[in-house]
Amino acid sequence: MRREVYNYIYSNKDLKRYLSTHSYYYKFILRDSNFVYTLNELMKKEYKLTLSDKLEKFNDSLNLIENILSNFK
Numbered sequence: 001m002r003r004e005v006y007n008y009i010y011s012n013k014d015l016k017r018y019l020s021t022h023s024y025y026y027k028f029i030l031r032d033s034n035f036v037y038t039l040n041e042l043m044k045k046e047y048k049l050t051l052s053d054k055l056e057k058f059n060d061s062l063n064l065i066e067n068i069l070s071n072f073k
Contacts, residue, residue: 005033018043 009015009029018039019025028035044050048057 001030002033005029005036008036012040014047014049015040015043018046 009019015036025035025039029039
């Protein structure tokens with residue numbers, strides 16, 4: 001594995017955790033070092049770290065606050 005890929009993986013704790021649970025992806029990284037970027041996107045989708053997931057979570061939080069405030073009126 002190239003040193004840049006190794007550093008990229010171990011600098012990102014979520015990616016490192018994802019790889020530890022999905023270790024079969026190591027062979028893809030060894031074959032193609034650019035696969036690590038695809039793997040990062042897969043990890044974000046599974047752990048719900050994408051922008052759309054964050055916006056949805058924020059929207060849910062706002063709805064919860066709105067419901068709480070409407071109950072106090």
